[in-house]
Amino acid sequence: MTLDVAQIALHGGLLAIAASALIMGSMRANPRLFLRHFPAKVRESQPPLTAGEKGAGRIVGLLMLLVFVGFPVWSATMHASKHGADFLSLFVHAFLVGMIANTVDWLILDELWLGVGKPRWALPRGVAPADVLPFEHGRHFRAFLTGTLIFAAIALIAALAAPFLSGASGSGPRASVILAEDPAPKLSDYGFFKDAAARELAEGVTPFDLINPLFSDHAGKHRFVHVPNGQAAKYDAEKVFDFPVGSVLIKTFAFAPDMREPLKDERYIETRLLIRKASGWFAYAYIWNPEQTEATYAPVGGQQKIHTISPDGDPLSIDYAIPNRNQCKTCHSEGDELTPIGPRARNLNHVGPLGVNQVADWSGRGILSGAPDDPPAVPSAFGDAPLADRARAWLEINCAHCHKANGGASNSGLFLDWHETDPTGWGVHKRPTAAGRGSGDNLFVIEPGHPEQSILVHRLESIEPGVLMPELGRTVVDRHGLDLIRRWIEEMPAQPADQP
Amino acid sequence: MRSILGAVSVLALVAACSPSGPIAPGPDAYTQLQTRLQDAKAGDVIEIGEGTFNFTNGLSLDVDNVTLKGAGQDKTILSFKGQTGAGEGLLVTSDGVTLTGFTMQDSKGDGIKSKGADNIIYRDLKVEWTGGPKAENGAYGVYPVESKNILIERVTVSGASDAGIYVGQSDNIIVRNSRAEYNVAGIEIENSSRADVYDNVATHNAGGILVFDLPDLPVMGGNSTRVFRNQIVENDTPNFAPPGNIVANVPTGSGLMLLANKNVHVFENTFDKNQTAHILVLAYSYPFEDEKYNPLPRDFVIRDNTYGEGGNDPQGRFKELAPALGGKLPAIVWDGVTKYGDKTEEVRVVVREKPEVGYINLGLGVTPPDLTKANPSMDRPADAQIEEPAAVTLPHAETGKEGV
Numbered sequence: 028m029t030l031d032v033a034q035i036a037l038h039g040g041l042l043a044i045a046a047s048a049l050i051m052g053s054m055r056a057n058p059r060l061f062l063r064h065f066p067a068k069v070r071e072s073q074p075p076l077t078a079g080e081k082g083a084g085r086i087v088g089l090l091m092l093l094v095f096v097g098f099p100v101w102s103a104t105m106h107a108s109k110h111g112a113d114f115l116s117l118f119v120h121a122f123l124v125g126m127i128a129n130t131v132d133w134l135i136l137d138e139l140w141l142g143v144g145k146p147r148w149a150l151p152r153g154v155a156p157a158d159v160l161p162f163e164h165g166r167h168f169r170a171f172l173t174g175t176l177i178f179a180a181i182a183l184i185a186a187l188a189a190p191f192l193s194g195a196s197g198s199g200p201r202a203s204v205i206l207a208e209d210p211a212p213k214l215s216d217y218g219f220f221k222d223a224a225a226r227e228l229a230e231g232v233t234p235f236d237l238i239n240p241l242f243s244d245h246a247g248k249h250r251f252v253h254v255p256n257g258q259a260a261k262y263d264a265e266k267v268f269d270f271p272v273g274s275v276l277i278k279t280f281a282f283a284p285d286m287r288e289p290l291k292d293e294r295y296i297e298t299r300l301l302i303r304k305a306s307g308w309f310a311y312a313y314i315w316n317p318e319q320t321e322a323t324y325a326p327v328g329g330q331q332k333i334h335t336i337s338p339d340g341d342p343l344s345i346d347y348a349i350p351n352r353n354q355c356k357t358c359h360s361e362g363d364e365l366t367p368i369g370p371r372a373r374n375l376n377h378v379g380p381l382g383v384n385q386v387a388d389w390s391g392r393g394i395l396s397g398a399p400d401d402p403p404a405v406p407s408a409f410g411d412a413p414l415a416d417r418a419r420a421w422l423e424i425n426c427a428h429c430h431k432a433n434g435g436a437s438n439s440g441l442f443l444d445w446h447e448t449d450p451t452g453w454g455v456h457k458r459p460t461a462a463g464r465g466s467g468d469n470l471f472v473i474e475p476g477h478p479e480q481s482i483l484v485h486r487l488e489s490i491e492p493g494v495l496m497p498e499l500g501r502t503v504v505d506r507h508g509l510d511l512i513r514r515w516i517e518e519m520p521a522q523p524a525d526q527p
Numbered sequence: 528m529r530s531i532l533g534a535v536s537v538l539a540l541v542a543a544c545s546p547s548g549p550i551a552p553g554p555d556a557y558t559q560l561q562t563r564l565q566d567a568k569a570g571d572v573i574e575i576g577e578g579t580f581n582f583t584n585g586l587s588l589d590v591d592n593v594t595l596k597g598a599g600q601d602k603t604i605l606s607f608k609g610q611t612g613a614g615e616g617l618l619v620t621s622d623g624v625t626l627t628g629f630t631m632q633d634s635k636g637d638g639i640k641s642k643g644a645d646n647i648i649y650r651d652l653k654v655e656w657t658g659g660p661k662a663e664n665g666a667y668g669v670y671p672v673e674s675k676n677i678l679i680e681r682v683t684v685s686g687a688s689d690a691g692i693y694v695g696q697s698d699n700i701i702v703r704n705s706r707a708e709y710n711v712a713g714i715e716i717e718n719s720s721r722a723d724v725y726d727n728v729a730t731h732n733a734g735g736i737l738v739f740d741l742p743d744l745p746v747m748g749g750n751s752t753r754v755f756r757n758q759i760v761e762n763d764t765p766n767f768a769p770p771g772n773i774v775a776n777v778p779t780g781s782g783l784m785l786l787a788n789k790n791v792h793v794f795e796n797t798f799d800k801n802q803t804a805h806i807l808v809l810a811y812s813y814p815f816e817d818e819k820y821n822p823l824p825r826d827f828v829i830r831d832n833t834y835g836e837g838g839n840d841p842q843g844r845f846k847e848l849a850p851a852l853g854g855k856l857p858a859i860v861w862d863g864v865t866k867y868g869d870k871t872e873e874v875r876v877v878v879r880e881k882p883e884v885g886y887i888n889l890g891l892g893v894t895p896p897d898l899t900k901a902n903p904s905m906d907r908p909a910d911a912q913i914e915e916p917a918a919v920t921l922p923h924a925e926t927g928k929e930g931v
Contacts, residue, residue, distance in 0.1 A: 326562065326565055326566075327558050327561045327562050327565065330584075346611060348584075351561055351565065351587070352565050352589075353564075353565060353587035353588070353589045353618075353620070354587065356589060356620075357587075357618075363643070432745065435642070437673065437745055438642065438672045438673050438695060438696050438744070438745065438746075440743050440744045440745055451743055451816060451817075452743075457743055458741075458743070458771070458773060458813070459771055459772055459773075460741075460744060461637075461666055461667065461670070461672075461689070461693075461695070462666070462769075462771070462772060463636070463637070463665060463666025463667070463688050463689050463769065463772065464662055464663055464664075464665075464666070464688055464769045465666075466769050466770070466771035466772055467769070467771070468769055468770045468771060469770075469771050470770070470771045471771075482771065491635070492610055492611055492614070492635040492636065493610075493614060493634075493635035493636035493665060498614040498636075502611075
């Protein structure tokens with residue numbers, strides 16, 4: 028159950044004010060509109076209601092009904108769009124909102140205002156205060172109890188109606204939850220998956236993978252994309268596709284007891300969301316519980332000990348780090364903007380987990396528009412393309428999210444994106460800028476022909492914070508990546524060292 | 528009914544109160560502090576209480592106009608001795624941030640880094656590596672980079688394996704009333720423009736104060752820096768920078784080292800007991816291919832400083848040069864480089880000091896220089912009127928005494 032105490036207090040308070048204003052205002056205008064609530068003695072002393080008064084009374088009654096039912100329903104709808112459509116939460120939420128007003132009505136209006144204040148103007152003409160005395164506490168308390176029952180009934184209506192009004196009902200991703208200002212407390216609130224364990228995809232959620240993935244301590248990764256129904260991301264040959272508002276990129280990180288069989292007894296660690304809202308992309312991480320039944324929003328990230336066997340068959344102990352919100356941005360930034368990294372044409376353009384070419388498939392599904400027949404593709408880092416191309420492709424996905432002109436490591440002047448054309452820019456005989464001990468006593472980022480004298484290699488083979496690169500997301504060595512970069516530098520023709 | 532009433536009032540109370548007050552040391556302190564840094568709203572002051580906090584992960588702030596405030600240097604101590612994550616102790620990436628009143632210890636990478644963080648104030652801070660000067664220490668103590676309007680005052684840094692107080696690729700900077708000791712470089716202004724460095728103490732570093740301009744960086748063309756009223760004394764810690772870093776080439780016992788750059792004014796400082804030399808004015812001495820880069824120091828004014836003994840045991844590449852000069856270097860050394868590649872420039876270096884202040888022009892002529900081709904001269908360059916940059920003013924901080 029999710030209770031939003033602040034919102035309950037706010038909406039309950041608003042309802043109490045609205046109801047009080049309505050009641051007091053009507054009594055001020057004509058106390059006889061409430062004649063049937065007065066003691067019999069007063070009722071009988073009054074001339075019958077005129078046709079006009081009857082009409083006005085009905086309007087006031089209708090307004091009260093509207094306020095008393097409308098507020099809890101509206102408030103529960105807000106709750107549903109923010110936190111999902113959990114019946115009990117919605118019922119309690121709506122009931123408490125109503126009960127705040129009910130309590131105010133009883134204690135403030137009845138007991139205090141009428142009972143103690145005894146305003147003359149709240150009495151019909153010709154009725155003396157003495158006519159309504161003694162003040163009957165019991166009668167007002169009974170009204171409070173009746174109100175409680177009524178608000179319970181209203182809460183029932185609200186809890187049933189809110190899911191439909193908020194669009195949070197039914198299967199499939201919930202736009203209202205996705206686009207809410209705050210992240211949902213639970214991953215399941217979004218409706219990306221049919222089951223609690225997030226193994227079965229809801230309609231409108233498409234799995235994909237990348238030609239070259241980022242190395243994350245051997246974690247298995249499951250990627251999904253959701254684009255709002257009827258909309259499409261705009262193709263871009265270079266940059267990440269331009270996804271419409273409401274799109275979500277979903278990535279689950281997982282480990283199996285033996286990563287040589289990554290799907291066998293796989294356990295989910297965290298699921299990260301990148302949500303495209305009107306004001307830009309937002310990154311949220313959810314951590315899975317040990318029972319694997321629920322993932323909870325984790326703005327500060329966390330750490331988990333993982334014991335497994337690496338894909339190469341070595342025992343592996345990892346202090347797996349789940350990033351906090353700021354760390355998400357450290358990698359996912361383009362200047363001041365948060366941005367996805369993976370889903371660009373050149374890294375998607377291959378046969379994905381569905382067994383079909385992903386760019387063509389996305390176009391066919393209608394979630395991508397404007398894709399040409401022959402989009403670019405990067406060579407697979409461990410395929411059979413020329414070594415230099417594979418090395419540059421590997422560097423791009425593992426390093427260029429920071430090492431680019433508008434990335435987190437821009438001040439280093441080391442640019443490792445696929446399109447960098449200046450060898451100094453990608454490190455050849457480039458001196459370190461702020462590497463400190465990360466230089467490992469080497470003079471250059473890349474010393475052609477000499478991987479053992481290259482800072483790039485030193486930082487890839489280190490597991491020491493402050494030396495290792497990338498700074499985030501890696502605590503063990505990526506042997507295959509390291510070998511690739513080593514061989515690339517080894518095969519570069521040695522050049523005379525630039526010594527003064 | 529009373530219970531309902533109670534519940535309602537509890538709800539109202541909970542809604543009205545949000546947690547605040549200084550964060551206290553304890554197992555949850557990291558999560559509490561990082562949560563508060565992430566959830567901060569503009570204008571918030573996040574307070575850290577007294578005591579030692581042991582953090583295993585770096586902190587980060589990405590919300591504009593937030594103040595992070597401790598109970599004072601040496602009272603609030605954030606220790607990163609057991610750090611396993613992140614590249615620095617604290618990373619700031621938002622504008623208008625004030626950091627004040629705490630000590631950072633033993634971060635694995637840099638102490639405090641602020642990148643693209645305009646209008647930042649570093650005030651009353653200490654950043655230290657408690658094991659003394661070691662190559663394994665983090666590179667920079669305080670490290671604002673790619674930013675505008677930077678104030679660093681009353682900050683003490685010791686043990687940095689590169690520069691204690693380092694400002695890089697930035698504009699409009701004041702570093703004052705600060706202390707840098709036992710670092711490789713005490714204070715370094717690199718590839719930056721409009722910097723005032725004054726009333727600081729730089730002592731027991733390998734090099735006291737550095738003003739550099741380096742090639743192959745997104746921001747180049749460092750200019751308009753004033754270094755005045757500083758105590759640059761006893762810089763005598765053997766250079767412990769990891770080789771490869773540019774500061775590894777700073778000779779131990781360099782008081783003030785000026786490399787490339789334009790329009791640098793040095794005045795009213797006190798120099799004493801810097802064994803290589805008090806002031807070195809040098810061209811960038813490595814080959815480079817960056818066509819936008821100018822490796823020469825241009826329009827430098829050195830005047831009215833006070834010099835004690837120094838230059839008596841030159842280190843680094845000046846060691847081999849010293850015997851030819853009687854084993855000693857004078858107070859002020861200019862390498863005399865005026866050419867690079869096929870370009871020659873008018874290089875104005877003005878030395879307006881008393882006649883007894885030692886000066887030498889090594890006459891190396893071209894960069895990369897060949898030290899065996901030195902053609903030394905004691906003749907002071909012709910005086911020239913070089914306009915001093917206006918005092919730096921910072922819109923976000925009271926600028927206080929402007930000095931001169």
